[in-house]
Amino acid sequence: MTTSTQPQAQAKRDEHTQPQAQLAVFDMAGTTIDERDEVYRVLRESAEREGARFSDEEFQKWMGTEKHWAIRNLLTIGGVEATDELVDKAFAWFRDELARTYTANPPSPMPRIEESFAALRAAGIRVGLTTGFSRDIADLILESMGWTVGGGEECTIDVSVCGDEIPSGRPAPDMINKVMEITGVDDPAAVISVGDTEVDVESAQAAGAFSVGVLTGHLTKEAFAAKNADAVLELAADVVNLPQVAAQ
Structure with a gap:
């Protein structure tokens, strides 16, 4: 295949x-x-806390995509140089914050x-x-x-x-x-x-x-x-x- x-x-x-x-x-x-849309809240915050800024329409294009790739693209369109080091840092924060959120308030x-x-x-x-x-x-x-x-x-x-x-x-x-x-x-x-x-x-x-x-x-x-x-x-x-x- x-x-x-x-x-x-x-x-x-x-x-x-x-x-x-x-x-x-x-x-x-x-x-x-x-x-409760927690994944998108955390995804958006993972890029914005590194200085990226983008519109709701620009953000929606990356909903449902693989999150490491999404963060790289959100940083880029948000005006931040998406170095491998920065992308890995933002993704690590995303993963840890989402795990914390889901542990405290599990999805249904x-x-x-x-x-x-x-x-x-x-x-x-x-x-x-x-x-x-x-x-x-x-x-x-x-x-x-x-x-x-x-x-x-x-x-x-x-x-x-x-x-x-x-x-x-x-x-x-x-x-x-x-x-x-x-x-x-x-x-x-x-x-x-x-x-x-x-x-x-x-x-x-x-x-x-x-x-x-x-x-x-x-x-x-x-x-x-x-x-x-x-x-x-x-x-x-x-x-x-x-x-x-x-x-x-």
Whole structure:
């Protein structure tokens, strides 16, 4: 399976003509977990405390991306020379502050998402999580919510892939491709990818997956429509109602 760092434009597809789903891939923060936007508060502060200044619109472009890369770009557009030393320093602060925040006030599952995970897996559809978090932060979140990863019936999801485990983060398709590789799903048309940011949609399109935007983040239906998302749902849990899922 190949990887790419450039998202490919893709026209909106009809959900009624898609093959039955074999795999559902979900973003974490803002999609399947409610962490009260702490990640974006801490991400923004990690760059601003080094002197960077940028608009809300400029900041939003980096939501959902791998955080080390996001910090480097936020420093640059914020007028600060993003040396490797400074980026590493800002990222270390980001990671430590986010871990402290999540330990003090753990995230919670989005409404009905755990029931939807169980329903998907019971229907034979594998479930994966992808995130721009590093593995240590992702595991902290999963542990705090009691979510387990593995192929057993007692597990919450089948697999999780983090931004520091692949060559390129979103909007590249690498995380989705990695989940497909681990779960043995070869047909991207049988993959549903769900997220709350523009780069979630772009990553799905680059992978050839069915892209679903959810309205639990900062984007509107119109914003997702402008990105040619294949479907827009109120909640990630509603993915069970898509025709390629409900028909099973």
